[in-house]
Amino acid sequence: EGMNISSPALIPRLWSVLLVFFSGYNIISILREKEEPKKIKGNIKPLLLMFLFLLIYFIAIPWIGYFISTPLFIMAGIYTLGYKKMPVIIINAFGFVLFSYLVFQVILKIDLPLGNLL
Structure with a gap:
């Protein structure tokens, strides 16, 4: 059973394969380095917020859809x-949605x- 070129699963599977490939390449590159990794000090709050937003996003898509x-x-x-800069943020967000549409x-x-709600 082959993969249909117009299958909705094609793009996510292609992205997944590329992500695994490049992640593996990065991991191997890091493991081959001889110097100690640099310790970066920073605020973890934005990272945690992004994970929260991502979780909410995945939950929201089936309810309010991709376009919202x-x-x-x-x-x-x-x-x-x-x-x-809010005007730039809005243009980028809706520009991406228009492009993906x-x-x-x-x-x-x-x-x-x-x-489901629309």
Whole structure:
């Protein structure tokens, strides 16, 4: 049973394979280094907030759909990571959603989740 080129699972599987490959490459590169890793001091709060936002995002997609949850996640994430210019954040968030709509819905004919509440 082969993989259908128009299958909705194709892109996530491709991304997963690439992520595993490059993560493995990074791990091997780090293990081969002879010097001690540098200790970085910083605030862990933004990292924890991003994990919380990601969890909320995954829970929200089935309920409110991709087109509402994605820009909210992107805007919250960018703001949390320190960028504070709201017009730029909004343009980037909705620009990404528009781009993903064009790629998946229009070009690839792959439906993005609309959510149960809509």
